[in-house]
Amino acid sequence: MQVYKSRMKLVSWKSLTWIIKRSDVVLEVVDARDPIATRSYRLEKLVKKLDKKLVIVINKSDLVPRHIAEKWKKIFVEEGIPTTYIAANQHKGTRILRKTIKEVAEFSPIVVAVVGFPKTGKSSIINALKGRHSASTSPIPGSPGYTVQARLYRVGRTLYLIDTPGIIPVEGGELESVIRGKPPEQLDDPVKPAIQLLRRALKYNPRSVKEAYGIEETDPYRILELIALKRGWRYKSDREPLIEEAARTIIRDYHEAKLRFYIPPEEYLSRKRRTSIV
Ligand SMILES: Nc1nc2c(ncn2[C@@H]2O[C@H](COP(=O)(O)OP(=O)(O)OP(=O)(O)O)[C@@H](O)[C@H]2O)c(=O)[nH]1
Ligand SMILES: [Mg+2]
Numbered sequence: 001m002q003v004y005k006s007r008m009k010l011v012s013w014k015s016l017t018w019i020i021k022r023s024d025v026v027l028e029v030v031d032a033r034d035p036i037a038t039r040s041y042r043l044e045k046l047v048k049k050l051d052k053k054l055v056i057v058i059n060k061s062d063l064v065p066r067h068i069a070e071k072w073k074k075i076f077v078e079e080g081i082p083t084t085y086i087a088a089n090q091h092k093g094t095r096i097l098r099k100t101i102k103e104v105a106e107f108s109p110i111v112v113a114v115v116g117f118p119k120t121g122k123s124s125i126i127n128a129l130k131g132r133h134s135a136s137t138s139p140i141p142g143s144p145g146y147t148v149q150a151r152l153y154r155v156g157r158t159l160y161l162i163d164t165p166g167i168i169p170v171e172g173g174e175l176e177s178v179i180r181g182k183p184p185e186q187l188d189d190p191v192k193p194a195i196q197l198l199r200r201a202l203k204y205n206p207r208s209v210k211e212a213y214g215i216e217e218t219d220p221y222r223i224l225e226l227i228a229l230k231r232g233w234r235y236k237s238d239r240e241p242l243i244e245e246a247a248r249t250i251i252r253d254y255h256e257a258k259l260r261f262y263i264p265p266e267e268y269l270s271r272k273r274r275t276s277i278v
Pocket of ligand 2: 122123124136137145146147163164165
């Protein structure tokens with residue numbers, strides 16, 4: 001297994017502000033599997049303050065049923081934000097995205113900043129809009145190909161896209177901050193987030209663990225042990241299962257969508273209803 005020791009670079013809010021100031025439209029890229037945890041209210045506020053146009057792009061929509069992507073789109077549109085969904089790696093949804101960008105921008109040429117948490121598919125969206133692979137991409141945070149610095153790409157004659165490194169994931173809840181903020185190799189404790197991921201996977205798609213690992217077990221800790229044993233990962237000292245390595249595998253497999261589940265929009269809606277009553 002390859003281990004990437006390089007320090008991951010994220011975009012600072014200072015440079016993000018600089019980039020947004022120079023843009024007309026900001027695409028906030030979220031992951032269709034969990035759009036709320038990969039959404040940044042801080043970014044949305046910043047875009048509003050700088051008087052720029054915001055578009056939410058729900059990417060990786062191939063990983064959720066179509067009606068789920070539609071529902072998320074409806075939710076965000078009702079919140080007043082133009083939204084489209086896309087499967088960037090399959091170049092699906094690009095025509096509507098292009099149309100949405102042109103509708104919200106008031107003039108041409110249009111400068112568009114593509115912004116979002118690490119690994120939401122910002123660079124893939126640029127490639128999909130360009131129609132060929134120009135921006136480098138990668139599956140795991142910090143692995144070779146992730147975006148290290150902002151870069152401008154031209155698409156056609158009137159569209160300029162700025163690719164950016166991931167935003168520091170401080171808001172998406174602890175799990176997203178941990179798994180998107182560092183390469184899995186650099187996590188001091190990969191077991192805690194992996195257990196959280198497994199709990200979610202089992203809750204939202206009870207078959208996910210069986211499908212990914214052929215293991216029929218519902219205790220997350222035991223699942224880690226079984227994965228380690230299956231792959232022969234043991235501590236040299238006492239031959240106990242090396243669960244840290246199994247935990248890193250879980251995190252990688254979530255990024256690569258081998259561990260498949262998604263958060264249903266209803267959960268967000270009922271939470272919203274509850275908090276608006278209080
Ligand atoms: N299933 C699926 N995978 C996608 C999609 N778009 C991108 N990916 C994958 O997600 C991973 C991350 O994509 P990138 O385009 O590198 O994401 P990024 O947001 O630019 O990542 P950073 O630059 O590291 O912040 C890659 O492995 C892509 O192949 C999509 O629509 N569907
Ligand atoms: Mg990138």
